[in-house]
């Protein structure tokens with residue numbers, strides 16, 4: 001691992017905590033809860049992580065999270081991720097979780113929230129890592145289900161920064177969720193949405209116009225629409241790009257074809273993130289490195305990606321400025 005990239009101060013803005021469930025953790029928790037898995041070894045699990053598109057990944061992702069059953073499991077999962085993120089230069093993380101996927105299995109939101117919050121507190125104290133929690137609505141489910149989930153989440157308002165939209169994009173446009181995002185905005189929550197991963201550029205537009213998303217997750221298909229590209233630049237909309245995810249889910253054929261460098265050249269506020277690192281072969285610095293190598297990113301482009309990560313975060317303006325200052329000092333120290 002390139003030391004400069006690894007320690008470069010950065011924020012992670014696109015990370016599903018359930019997507020950090022590593023094979024050894026899956027086996028350990030299955031054993032603890034006496035759950036029979038279709039896999040018997042780390043090797044077998046790794047071989048199953050061979051995806052043809054988003055849906056083929058989601059099927060395995062929802063199956064894997066069945067081993068998360070109590071507060072300790074959620075704590076342990078998040079704590080493992082925070083340690084990895086800290087070791088790869090992450091100073092702040094806005095992280096996603098999928099409440100509906102756990103409620104459907106009979107868990108309470110208290111179990112999920114208490115486990116995650118305990119790990120967040122520990123990360124703040126022991127590593128000075130700041131973390132914001134963002135529940136996502138599953139777009140393959142109905143808006144009524146999202147509305148019920150939103151109502152349940154209000155009890156945890158103090159520990160929730162915003163709401164997101166994830167899961168199967170094709171056939172589930174942002175327009176399906178206008179009511180629930182309108183309620184979320186009225187309650188003062190920040191808004192982000194997955195769009196333009198497999199879905200068309202019009203889903204990015206809908207996320208901005210109908211859901212009033214402040215940020216777009218993935219958004220890699222935006223360059224297909226010049227007018228939209230210009231709008232993203234003009235309105236400084238952050239895009240949370242995940243190169244290794246795009247490669248694994250065949251959104252791009254290879255990393256050399258990835259649009260990240262073009263996005264930066266156009267002036268889009270694009271950052272580099274890991275999405276579901278346990279499934280896609282790498283954490284945030286691995287994404288920086290793989291993308292940097294494949295696209296011959298310059299030092300200036302790499303630093304811009306880190307800068308965009310702080311700019312696009314849901315941190316307040318003063319904290320953002322403090323982190324940007326840290327980034328600048330790091331670069332002064334290591335490049336001169």
Ligand code: HPA
Nearest residue numbers: 016166167168194275276
């Ligand atoms: N896209 C949509 N839904 C998801 C993803 C993703 O990349 N990861 C976890 N849920």
Ligand code: ZN
Nearest residue numbers: 166194217275
């Ligand atoms: Zn995602």
